[in-house]
């Protein structure tokens with residue numbers, strides 16, 4: 001029987017040493033990094049769901065590339081090794097492919113980075129999948145089995161999510177995972193300049209409720225009342241009817257996290273429905289105080305309106321994690337200090353701050369590259385969201401790095417972290433659906 005090994009290069013990566021040290025010391029940063037590291041790689045589990053019956057497969061999550069990983073993969077004598085990587089782990093993926101090819105194995109890379117940099121990835125892998133994997137996966141396996149893998153596979157049309165297979169969650173093993181992932185949509189109807197997720201894999205589409213409920217039941221067989229992270233970019237941005245799925249979530253006893261834009265707060269019935277269905281926390285992209293990045297569309301509004309919407313989501317019993325990007329054009333040392341003050345005075349129950357990062361394939365990358373502002377000598381391993389990769393317009397690179405560290409230190413210091421944790425506990429105590437879990441959730445987020 002032919003055999004494929006799936007290798008997602010998972011987990012957060014940070015290079016900047018001082019920030020890395022801060023992350024270890026600051027209580028507010030660790031739980032989010034831990035939560036991200038716990039997420040199963042839904043993309044490859046979904047592809048595994050499309051494998052023909054005569055193919056066997058296995059799943060090796062890899063936080064690092066080393067000889068032990070290569071030996072473990074080679075021991076299975078696979079006909080194909082399918083790797084998924086984000087931009088920050090692309091260099092590791094290239095190294096892994098080289099090590100695997102040297103022991104005679106064939107490799108394929110897919111995902112956002114492979115899509116944006118197919119020519120580059122093709123120098124290191126036997127095959128590259130550009131765009132969505134599902135439409136071409138049967139052909140990739142058939143060609144691998146016949147020994148005639150092609151260098152490039154590209155879907156001719158967007159994948160209809162009605163045909164989405166149930167991801168092979170069983171590959172994660174019998175031991176329940178702390179978190180499972182489930183995707184209700186692909187892409188986003190908005191087009192923020194810095195965002196790769198919204199367009200690279202095709203237009204915005206929503207998955208039918210029947211598929212979602214089937215996936216939820218598959219997860220429940222491994223973990224009753226699971227903790228879920230919806231692998232969406234902007235849940236609720238479409239017009240699909242989520243009522244049946246929300247009811248299924250409520251009956252499953254699941255508690256779940258997702259991402260949305262702040263306009264959710266202007267839909268009181270939906271806020272109540274998601275709170276009743278066990279929604280714990282919504283990550284809301286608030287982006288920047290200095291300048292709204294291009295392409296934000298209806299997400300761009302005045303701050304009193306946005307803060308009212310956040311208050312409405314939290315009053316319904318769902319915590320909001322406000323997500324900011326530092327270093328947009330117009331940012332200065334002063335504006336970074338003002339951002340710290342704004343966050344510390346805000347009603348946000350949690351906060352995420354990253355550096356603006358021009359991921360390949362985004363309009364931001366094209367603009368900065370055209371203007372000669374992409375820093376030479378900083379390869380993809382710097383594209384972590386915590387390392388500076390471009391020349392800011394009003395500061396030096398060193399000033400942006402120092403200002404970002406100051407911001408992180410202020411926002412994630414022990415006292416404000418404790419205050420936000422108390423706020424989250426309060427929000428969840430007021431949601432009858434989450435009250436029994438309030439303390440446990442505080443330590444998990």
Ligand code: SF4
Pocket residue numbers: 187188189190191192195196197198233234261285296299
């Ligand atoms: S709203 Fe979020 S997902 Fe949509 S384009 Fe903007 S950053 Fe991307």
